[in-house]
Amino acid sequence: MEFLGLVNYALFMAIFIGIYALLALGLNIQWGFAGLFNAGIAGFFAVGAYTSAIISTPPADGRFGGFDLHFVLGWIGAMLAAALVAWPIGKICLRFRSDYLAIASIGIAEIIRLVIKSEPVLTNGARGISNIPRPAGDIGYMESQVAYLIIVLAVLIAAYVLVERQFNAPWGRMMRAIRDNEDAAKAMGKDVEFRRLEAFIFGAALMGLGGALFAHFNRAITPEAIDPMVATFLVWIMLILGGSGNNRGAILGAAVVWIIWSVSEIATDRLPHEYAVQAKYIRLFLIGLMLQLVLRFRPEGLLPEPLRGDQRTAKTGADQN
Amino acid sequence: MELLELLNFYVIPGIVLGSIYALGAVGITLIFAILRYAHLAHGDLATLGAFIALAVVTALGVSPLVALPVAIIATAAVAVGIDKVFYEHLRERPKIVTVMASLGIALMVRSVVQVVWGVDTQTYTRGIVRPEDYFGLRIRDRELYTVAAMLLLVGGLQLFLTRSKWGKAMRAMSDNPNLALLSGIDNKKVVMLTWIIAGGLCAASGFFLGLNTELKSMMGWHMLLPMFAAAILGGVGRVEGAVLGGLIVGIAEELSVLVIPSEYKAAMAFAILLFMLLVRPTGLLKGKVL
Numbered sequence: 012m013e014f015l016g017l018v019n020y021a022l023f024m025a026i027f028i029g030i031y032a033l034l035a036l037g038l039n040i041q042w043g044f045a046g047l048f049n050a051g052i053a054g055f056f057a058v059g060a061y062t063s064a065i066i067s068t069p070p071a072d073g074r075f076g077g078f079d080l081h082f083v084l085g086w087i088g089a090m091l092a093a094a095l096v097a098w099p100i101g102k103i104c105l106r107f108r109s110d111y112l113a114i115a116s117i118g119i120a121e122i123i124r125l126v127i128k129s130e131p132v133l134t135n136g137a138r139g140i141s142n143i144p145r146p147a148g149d150i151g152y153m154e155s156q157v158a159y160l161i162i163v164l165a166v167l168i169a170a171y172v173l174v175e176r177q178f179n180a181p182w183g184r185m186m187r188a189i190r191d192n193e194d195a196a197k198a199m200g201k202d203v204e205f206r207r208l209e210a211f212i213f214g215a216a217l218m219g220l221g222g223a224l225f226a227h228f229n230r231a232i233t234p235e236a237i238d239p240m241v242a243t244f245l246v247w248i249m250l251i252l253g254g255s256g257n258n259r260g261a262i263l264g265a266a267v268v269w270i271i272w273s274v275s276e277i278a279t280d281r282l283p284h285e286y287a288v289q290a291k292y293i294r295l296f297l298i299g300l301m302l303q304l305v306l307r308f309r310p311e312g313l314l315p316e317p318l319r320g321d322q323r324t325a326k327t328g329a330d331q332n
Numbered sequence: 333m334e335l336l337e338l339l340n341f342y343v344i345p346g347i348v349l350g351s352i353y354a355l356g357a358v359g360i361t362l363i364f365a366i367l368r369y370a371h372l373a374h375g376d377l378a379t380l381g382a383f384i385a386l387a388v389v390t391a392l393g394v395s396p397l398v399a400l401p402v403a404i405i406a407t408a409a410v411a412v413g414i415d416k417v418f419y420e421h422l423r424e425r426p427k428i429v430t431v432m433a434s435l436g437i438a439l440m441v442r443s444v445v446q447v448v449w450g451v452d453t454q455t456y457t458r459g460i461v462r463p464e465d466y467f468g469l470r471i472r473d474r475e476l477y478t479v480a481a482m483l484l485l486v487g488g489l490q491l492f493l494t495r496s497k498w499g500k501a502m503r504a505m506s507d508n509p510n511l512a513l514l515s516g517i518d519n520k521k522v523v524m525l526t527w528i529i530a531g532g533l534c535a536a537s538g539f540f541l542g543l544n545t546e547l548k549s550m551m552g553w554h555m556l557l558p559m560f561a562a563a564i565l566g567g568v569g570r571v572e573g574a575v576l577g578g579l580i581v582g583i584a585e586e587l588s589v590l591v592i593p594s595e596y597k598a599a600m601a602f603a604i605l606l607f608m609l610l611v612r613p614t615g616l617l618k619g620k621v622l
Contacts, residue, residue, distance in 0.1 A: 046426075048428055048431060050372070103606055103609050104609060107622065108428075109428045110427070111370075111564075113435075115602075115609070117557060118602035119602075121599075121602065244435065244439055247435070251432070293443065295446075296447070299436040299440035302432070307421055310429070
């Protein structure tokens, strides 16, 4: 029994690592490739989760949809919806320095939170949407956990292969050129704004997909399912610790940070009640401190971005912006 | 609707809220213009200032207004400390790295508040304050204090920036950092002064939000968007622009209830922000665009 519990916990953790790794990969396209600061990850995540829920749940009274379509359509819809939300924001903010995008993305996450809370027709309000079909969910409990893990890993590997291909492809090299020296890239005739918009939208789509995977795993999505600030911040620390600009780093970071995060949760849950609440916030403080320490002492992360050509010249080139 | 009713229920609360935003927006606009990055921990620093004032009020039993200077000084010191410990060594890196660090600082400052003061809603004073009647305009004393303090603090800051040597040095750094450094301005002192001013104003902003509404650990984070909208609306780097922007955002938020559902009040600041970026990114008073 004890052993089964452990296996179950490991499966649970692995599924979450897979979902967070997808978010970190999405952020890597935005930040690692293109240098775009997105502080609204939780917003795109939520858009994906709710879109997929609306598309794939059976029809329900009192709210929009329940279209009862195949979950794959839901996931595709989640990606499209997240991309559609990202488009106007990117269109307006990407003409300026990334600081403006940072503020606007905080704003869009906030607006999405408001819409989820106050449009029950769309999201069923505080009760959220339940009865979301889970792929391979009608077999035994353990088997369905394993099956879902395999599905998550398959999606993650597909995303990884696609993104990694782009890293050395002309598109990826161009994106890094824009990130490291915008003026030079512009002088070479690259359409900087449009390319940044591409990166922002692709990244947002992956975040939407992550949200959809989360919703189908839980079979339900509610406004309180994730704390927006914590989720956004966790994805950032995953990418920075793992190594921004490196896709394997993003996945490694997701695994390391999620293991630290959930193991520390077990530790704090064992504390007496009066300390447990405070311990929760101390964990948040420490995760913030972790970012500061990584930024200071190992800004390139655990797995640094692979540089092509002469390492020394390439490195000084990257530091000069 | 009658004019008086409009003034009493929407415009006066709007001006008060706007003054609170203005205090924070001035700090944001100074940091944006002089240090050249968006400081995302600004709202949570305001929360900290408000709670420091609460600590003084509960410990000494003094009136909240007496606690305000203490909170201003303490928060300014915290801001300088944060800069020294966490931001200073990032100065040579791309500015956006500091933006990221400030997001982490926001989380850290907030969790300190949550650990020390808890997550429950608190107030400076108990009981209901009835507004006084001024020719039909119903105004509470604390609302007068808020607007007066804002005018006083920003007026003083404006005098400092235009008349004193260090104020001029700050403006020079904002206008042309290379030229300012060449002419021998001490960058470290300018940075420190900027943080003292921004931190102090932050505390005032959080304090007055707490005085007019209530103290919550998330209060500052929710002010971040309106404060940035105000700074950009007024023009980045323009102190008087930040005040104007703050007042407009505050009044617009209160008036928005007349046309859109009140749940979406907070969306008003975001709409103003996007609109300005789309139409006139330099802001009303021709600030800079980074």
